[in-house]
Amino acid sequence: MCLLIFIGTNGETYFNTVALVSCVQNFPKSRGPIVGILKGFAGLSGAILTQIYALIKSPDQASLIFMVAVGPTMVAIALMFIVRPVGGHRQLRLSDQSSFSLIYCVCLVLAAYLMGVMLVEDLVDLNRTIVQILTSILFVLLVLPIGIPLYLTFSSDSRPPEQEALLSKPQNKEQPGSSHDPNEIIFSEVEDEKPADVDLLPASERQKRILQLQSKLAQAAAEGAVRIKRRRGPHRGEDFDLTQALIKADFWLLFWTLLLGSGSGLTVIDNLGQMSESLGYDNTHIFVSMISIWNFLGRVGGGYVSEIVVRDHAYPRPVALAVAQGLMSIGHLFFAMGWPGAMYIGTLLIGLGYGAHWAIIPAAASELFGVKKFGALYNFLTLANPAGSLVFSGLIASYIYDSEAEKQAKERGELIVNSASLLTKLFDTDDALKCTGSICFFLTFMIMSGLCIIALILSLILVRRTKTVYQNLYGKTRA
Incomplete structure (x- = not known):
C-alpha cells in the first residue's frame, strides 16, 4: 500500500x-x-x-x-x-x-x-x-x-483588420532586465542610483524619471565615468x-x-x-x-x-x-x-x-x-x-488530543496506571480513546492561529521587499 x-x-x-x-x-x-x-x-x-x-x-x-x-x-x-x-x-x-x-x-x-x-x-x-x-x-x-x-477561433475572421493587428502586435515594452531589454546592463545601477521618492510618483512620471536616469548612466558608462557592475545572477523578475x-x-x-x-x-x-x-x-x-x-x-x-x-x-x-x-x-x-x-x-x-x-x-x-x-x-x-x-x-494536534482524551478517561475512571506505567482501559480495550468538548483542540488551534499570524507578518515583509519589482512589472501597464 x-x-x-x-x-x-x-x-x-x-x-x-x-x-x-x-x-x-x-x-x-x-x-x-x-x-x-x-x-x-x-x-x-x-x-x-x-x-x-x-x-x-x-x-x-x-x-x-x-x-x-x-x-x-x-x-x-x-x-x-x-x-x-x-x-x-x-x-x-x-x-x-x-x-x-x-x-x-x-x-x-x-x-x-x-x-x-x-x-x-x-x-x-x-x-x-x-x-x-x-x-x-x-x-x-x-x-x-x-x-x-x-x-474566439471561429470569430477571429470577423475582427476588423486594425483590431487583429493590435492583438497580434508583439509587446515592445519588456520587463526590466529581460533578455530583450536594451538597458539590461544598467538595470542594477538604476536600482542603486534611483532616489527613494521616485517610487511615490505616478506611473507615467516614474517611468520618465527612470528612463532619464538610464540615459545618464549609459552616457557616463560610455565616457568611463561609471564602471558597470558585473551581474552575479538574475534579478527578481x-x-x-x-x-x-x-x-x-x-x-x-x-x-x-x-x-x-x-x-x-x-x-x-x-x-x-x-x-x-x-x-x-x-x-x-x-x-x-x-x-x-x-x-x-x-x-x-x-x-x-x-x-x-x-x-x-x-x-x-x-x-x-x-x-x-x-x-x-x-x-x-x-x-x-x-x-x-x-x-x-x-x-x-x-x-x-x-x-x-x-x-x-x-x-x-x-x-x-x-x-x-x-x-x-x-x-x-x-x-x-x-x-x-x-x-x-x-505531531502537535494528535499529541494534544491524546493527552486531553487520557485526562478525561482518568476522570471517568476508565484508566488505571499499572506498575509499568502503562495505561490500560478498564471497560473495552478495543475502543480508542475519545475526547469531547472544545478543550480537545483548544490549545492546538490557538497555536495554529499564532502560526498564521507569523505567516501574515512574513507575507508583509515580502510585500515590502518586492514593491519595486511589482511596480516595474505592472506599473507601466497601468500607465
Whole structure:
C-alpha cells in the first residue's frame, strides 16, 4: 500500500506540474486567474469523480478503484500532445477579461451545483434516472469553458483588420532586465542610483524619471565615468533556476508562509471528523463537503483578487496572501473557542484561506523568479505542504488530543496506571480513546492561529521587499 500511494501521489504531481507550468507560460499576463482556476478544479476533482462514480457504481467497490485508475490515464493519453507551451501572448487581449469572467461564473455555478447535489444525495435516496440527469448536467457545466476558445477561433475572421493587428502586435515594452531589454546592463545601477521618492510618483512620471536616469548612466558608462557592475545572477523578475532561487530570501519567505499557512489548514482538514465529533455534531461528512467547496472557491477567488491587486494597483501579490492568512487566524480562533456555529464559520474561513494559498503563491513565484524553471521552483515550494502537515497535524494536534482524551478517561475512571506505567482501559480495550468538548483542540488551534499570524507578518515583509519589482512589472501597464 505504501508503494502504491507513493506512485499515485507522484502521478498527481506530474498532472499538476504539466498543466500549471504550460498554462502559466501560455498566459504570462494572466497568472492569477490561470493558477486560481487550475488549482480550483484540482481541489474540486474529488467531488466530480464521486458524482461520476455515483452514476456507474456497482456493489463491487473495486469498480471505484478501476475507474480512478483507468479514467485519468485515458484522459492523459488523449490530451498529452496538446497540453504544452505554445508561445502564448505577451499582452492582454481584448477578449481575456470577458473570457475569464465567464469561466469564473462557471466555477461558481459548478461549486454551488455540486454542493446541492451532494446534500440531496445524502439526505434522499435517489433512483438511477435522477442520478443520470444530475450527472449529465455536471458534464454540461464541465465542457462549457471549451466553448470560449472555439468561439474566439471561429470569430477571429470577423475582427476588423486594425483590431487583429493590435492583438497580434508583439509587446515592445519588456520587463526590466529581460533578455530583450536594451538597458539590461544598467538595470542594477538604476536600482542603486534611483532616489527613494521616485517610487511615490505616478506611473507615467516614474517611468520618465527612470528612463532619464538610464540615459545618464549609459552616457557616463560610455565616457568611463561609471564602471558597470558585473551581474552575479538574475534579478527578481527574471528567470531563476532552483539553485539560484535557494539563496534568495524572498524564495524562503514564500516557502515559510506556505508551510505555516497550508500546514495549519491541513491540520483542520485532517482532523475535521474528530473535531466535529468532539463538539457533538452527528453528520461530520457535511463539514468535509463544505470545506472542499470553500477550498475550491478560495483557490478561484485567490487568483481573481490577487490579480486585481497587481493589475489595477501594481501592488505586490503577497498582500492578498496576508489577507488570507488573517482570515485563517480568525478561523482557528473560532475552532479553539467551540462556540455555537463555530464549525460552520471556521470551516468557511479556513477553506477560503487555505485554498487561496495555492492560487497566490505559484503566481507570485512565477513573477519573482520567472517561468523558465517554474516547474522545479513550484514543486520545491510544495514540499512545505507535507512538511507542515507532518509537524502540525501528525505531531502537535494528535499529541494534544491524546493527552486531553487520557485526562478525561482518568476522570471517568476508565484508566488505571499499572506498575509499568502503562495505561490500560478498564471497560473495552478495543475502543480508542475519545475526547469531547472544545478543550480537545483548544490549545492546538490557538497555536495554529499564532502560526498564521507569523505567516501574515512574513507575507508583509515580502510585500515590502518586492514593491519595486511589482511596480516595474505592472506599473507601466497601468500607465
